[in-house]
Amino acid sequence: MSATFVGMPAFPSAARAALADTQLRHNLAHATGTIRDKRARVVAEVEEWEDLRLAGAAVKQSALVDLDRHLVRLEETLTANGATVHWARDAAEANAIVARIARDHDADEVVKVKSMATQEIGLNEALAEEGILAWETDLAELIVQLGDDLPSHILVPAIHRNRAEIREIFLREMAGVGRPAPADLTDEPAVLAGAAREHLREKFLRAKVAVSGANFAVAETGTLVVVESEGNGRMCLTLPEVLVSVVGIEKVVPTWEGLDPLLRLLPRSSTGERMNPYTSTWSGVTPGDGPQEVHVVLLDNGRTRALADDVGRQALRCIRCSACLNVCPVYERVGGHAYGSVYPGPIGAILNPLMKGTGDPQTDSLPYASSLCGACFEVCPVRIDIPEVLVHLRAEVVDGHRGDRVPKAEAAAMAGAAWTLSDARRLAWVEKASGLAGRALTRFGRTRLPGGRAAAGRIPGPGAAAWTGARDLPAPPRESFRAWWRRTDGGRTDHTDTETGEGS
């Protein structure tokens, strides 16, 4: 696996590959199970959790409704605080801005605090092309970077790795890019974290330029907010001379007060903690303290496209807590890489199509990467109705193909089904045929379900094979319910055994 998502296969084939990796499945099931239980425990402690969710959703929603106004206000306040604000329409513009700032300071390396936005725009790769090295300082990001790997989780990008694998990566890779890992490295979490700290320290002390993201940006005061667990982020935010923050435009919160529910919702939803160990806020430049040059790059890269979608807009409320990933039964089994994006899991399944637009096979497969079980909506701290958006985007995918010269088999099947199902007589006729087919069906791999009902075992053919590869399929009954109702006047004249009665 090399560090780019470009050219990923569509979800079903990526999922198949991931499912075959038993170590990965084990790592994921263990990690998501643990964090899921932890989250449930600390959320249960908050009596007014539902009110808090409503408040959090309302803050983000009101920010989105007047996003243009809040962004202009943010620019004013940041500028007044001594920061320089840049606007970037897409990844290329944003990367060019960051590279120029680094070059202006003759920097050939930058340190980074975990930022999904910079991962989204491929900043590290773009800087590398300019001869500038970017060092990830979040522990999990470091593991991913050293392993030349891709992140597979929003919060725990290396969730697919276990401790033994991490130890190996550290031993193999650290020496090539700085301070080597100690030879006696064990796979104890504290020992691994210690090795990372030593490795990173020399980079913190050397770097002139740091790059960060932001969890929130408060418009009324021009304040950026980062929450994290390790303190490495705070080193990035305070030690270097120059700080560049790449911030998605949906991160705006109108008022300082609005942060209140969000900062209470985020830690419990994400890591299952009552409070984030480190919450850092900074408002432009403070003379003599911290970075003396602060840049803020406000990034669109598809966000206004998502904003224009009436149903999909709510996805921009996301505070990247990753709760939806940790409860998603699909994510738990296939992991993050199958989604082909820095945004995996249920939120990725809607955010990627909303920001990129549907139309290519990989993006179009994402809204279908869900059983619509609704677990994601249940835990989302800002009440994003992910199942609703998934169905909405499926319709967009289908509508995108309505003009195809050769309709997909599925489209023909759905049109046929709709024709049958919009008239009870047609349905009755099809049921009669299926009752007849049922008897033929059982001739392929004849079997019986417990209780005695006839069933089909393995059947060849595309759809049938997908079903019967692992599941027996009950044969259709001889008589449908409606045929029975008609024959017996709703059971009032039925004194015969229905299995042997008329209707056959």
Added chain:
Amino acid sequence: MRVALMVTCFNDAMFPETGKAVVTLLRRLGVEVDFPAAQTCCAQPMVNTGYLDEAVPVVRTFVEAFAGYDAIVTPSGSCAGSARHQHGIVARRAGDPALTEAVAATSPKVYELSEFLVDVLGVTDVGAYFPHTVTYHPTCHSLRMIGVGDRPRRLLEAVRGLTLVELPGAAECCGFGGTFAVKNADTSVAMGADKARHVRETGAEVLVAGDNSCLMHVGGMLSRQQAGIRTVHLAEILAATEASVPEVVA
């Protein structure tokens, strides 16, 4: 009260015994249930696969078939959810005010069976008898889309002779998900395998749920594994008595 049975196309074609059980049960409780013959499907297969235009005539058939009833009872949490939460979306998108109005009149009258028994009829002991060890899978749409809560459990706990055992990871999806089971077959099977394993762990003789689609998926898997565990719809257990045990559950 005019009560209609919404049997669902899936039960109609594949699990008619479930529909018969609802009729038996409601009659025993003194409710005369009607079967509007013009009914077909809730349109969920189209809606959930993204074929919203195709869903329009199906939704129209639905509201026409069930117009004028006070309550529409269905042995499917999933189809109840579809009627309650998706028909409005389909009608609005079609830009058909008359259809939107008809949906608004019909949708709130749709009840999943356990909701109808507990909330409308006010009963939890329906006089059933089922002398088996049973474990209950709360299907996702029952649990989260329409929120039936503990109603099915309360009904099951009142069944004489029945031993209810806890299903580990009960709230987790079984992996059916309609066309998901075909479009993402590998993931669906992986999810179903875990559900089937949990069912086996309970040692129950019978797996019960309020949706035959999920039962067909998990049951098909249990059958392939020769686990010897039957799957039975909630309605069929509630319809069973000492005097008349429906043949499917006999």
